Amino acid sequence: xxxxxxxxxxxxxVRPSDGTVRxxxxxxTVYDYSHxxxxxxxxxxxxxxxxxxxxxxxxxFVQNFTDVDDKIIRAAREKGVxxxxxxxxFIEQYFNDFDRxxxxxxxxxxxxxxxxxxxxxxxxxxxxxxxxxxxxxGVYFSIVRDADYGKLSKKxxxxxxxxxxxxxxxEKLDPxxxxxxxxxxxxxxxxxxxxxxxxxxxxxxxxxxxxxxxETFEIHGxxxxxxxxxxxxxxxxxESLTCKEFARHWVHVGMVNVKGEKMAKSLKNIEPIxxxxxxxxxxxxxxxxxxxxxxxxxEYDESLLRQALAVWRDVENALFELEHAMQVxxxxxxxxxxxxxAIVDDSFSTFMESMDDDLDTPRAIASLxxxxxxxxRYAAEDMLDGxxxxxxxxxxxxxxxxxxxxxxxxxxxxxxxxxxxxxxRSMLRAEKRYREADEIxxxxxxxxxxxxxxxxxxxxxxxx
RNA sequence: GGUGGGGUGGCAGAGCGGCUAUGCGCCCGCCUGCAGAGCGGGUAUACAGGGGUUCGAAUCCCCUCCCCACCUCCA
Numbered sequence: 001x002x003x004x005x006x007x008x009x010x011x012x013x014v015r016p017s018d019g020t021v022r023x024x025x026x027x028x029t030v031y032d033y034s035h036x037x038x039x040x041x042x043x044x045x046x047x048x049x050x051x052x053x054x055x056x057x058x059x060x061f062v063q064n065f066t067d068v069d070d071k072i073i074r075a076a077r078e079k080g081v082x083x084x085x086x087x088x089x090f091i092e093q094y095f096n097d098f099d100r101x102x103x104x105x106x107x108x109x110x111x112x113x114x115x116x117x118x119x120x121x122x123x124x125x126x127x128x129x130x131x132x133x134x135x136x137x138g139v140y141f142s143i144v145r146d147a148d149y150g151k152l153s154k155k156x157x158x159x160x161x162x163x164x165x166x167x168x169x170x171e172k173l174d175p176x177x178x179x180x181x182x183x184x185x186x187x188x189x190x191x192x193x194x195x196x197x198x199x200x201x202x203x204x205x206x207x208x209x210x211x212x213x214x215e216t217f218e219i220h221g222x223x224x225x226x227x228x229x230x231x232x233x234x235x236x237x238x239e240s241l242t243c244k245e246f247a248r249h250w251v252h253v254g255m256v257n258v259k260g261e262k263m264a265k266s267l268k269n270i271e272p273i274x275x276x277x278x279x280x281x282x283x284x285x286x287x288x289x290x291x292x293x294x295x296x297x298x299e300y301d302e303s304l305l306r307q308a309l310a311v312w313r314d315v316e317n318a319l320f321e322l323e324h325a326m327q328v329x330x331x332x333x334x335x336x337x338x339x340x341x342a343i344v345d346d347s348f349s350t351f352m353e354s355m356d357d358d359l360d361t362p363r364a365i366a367s368l369x370x371x372x373x374x375x376x377r378y379a380a381e382d383m384l385d386g387x388x389x390x391x392x393x394x395x396x397x398x399x400x401x402x403x404x405x406x407x408x409x410x411x412x413x414x415x416x417x418x419x420x421x422x423x424x425r426s427m428l429r430a431e432k433r434y435r436e437a438d439e440i441x442x443x444x445x446x447x448x449x450x451x452x453x454x455x456x457x458x459x460x461x462x463x464x
Numbered sequence: 465g466g467u468g469g470g471g472u473g474g475c476a477g478a479g480c481g482g483c484u485a486u487g488c489g490c491c492c493g494c495c496u497g498c499a500g501a502g503c504g505g506g507u508a509u510a511c512a513g514g515g516g517u518u519c520g521a522a523u524c525c526c527c528u529c530c531c532c533a534c535c536u537c538c539a
Contacts, residue, residue, distance in 0.1 A: 226538075314502085
């Protein structure tokens, strides 16, 4: 597949050397609930991963948790809990949110605090090679020793120095030198060959990505706000040490904006995932996050979520119609089945083509809607049957898998109960006892089950 | 100032040299005991502005204007 590479600023073919695509995603710092901005990045990578899996690659996916950091320590102090407890709590919340968003679990979720030893090894290596030095505050990486520093963000170093907004630290050799290890005595802190302290922010990702994926791997990414300085510094550390290319492909996801401003905790304009979930549900949120190309900014606005939900309702409707149609005796060699098969095959190839072209999800979604619409049309004309449903299910499911969309789960018990109520209502309707029939419909609606009356049967769907 | 990315119908958003993108919204119908959902049809004379190149440009080139992100922690 072809993907834009921030390093070259060009769309390039992803070419894993051995059929395995190794992906490292910079995850979240766990000091608060995750918001829609995080969801976008993580969902985009989830879809990338799902697509690659579907294409037959084996994918090794690693995503870190930054669980030691000044913000965590500050937040813990305010709440009167220990920093690691706070981090643990928000990690649990993270899984809660993203499981509900149907994001596949990574192969590893390394935590910074569990890899301090690995970081020490890297820092020692950098010291030995003369890339790092010690001051009274910590151990720093010296960027002047790194000839190609700035190659990812394409920043001329002189410019950065001139406009440096970072505090001037007289002890550093260069204002752009960054901490590998910061001396500190308070909790949490670890002993190190240079003194007790905590890791700098960037070293954890170098240590953990190389540990789980090797010194060179295929894809490294995150939000585009990580390009500088985070990813730039990771490259500097890692490549200075190994003398090898760190990641082949750098993938960065655009920001979610609120009224034109970036959604950020510091701006107090965040929409937590948990509250968005309760209002729109996982599928609408996923469709919303994928409704714009991943490298473009995405505006957070209720009308867009509403739109995404409307799209999902169409998809969901088609899925339930198909499921019910499976029980309708098939008309052998049905012309409609052939037509629908042609429509869905065509849609599928456009879908895959779009995904292959730098993850063009808006176009992919548009092509998915073609067979959805066709199914709904046949359903409205009461023309669906088992053979038709069979003709489209597989391809449709492939597309839904890649986008990570799925309709609500219905347990056997729930299914039986719903169908019993539907049967009762049908009988009441046959006797024209509409008030009682409507009561049943209302009861079901209250629990998120919608009924669709067809000529001689009623299709129910559980809203997801 | 530097580095990137953009400006497409009421809104969102593909297209990147010739073929209706698509969706939401809105209007009118159909279906229905009613309702919702769905379906059909219609609506938008769309491509920031100005010059080129071309038989033909939203798509290529030049100029101008405007927007956003990053350059500090940040997905």
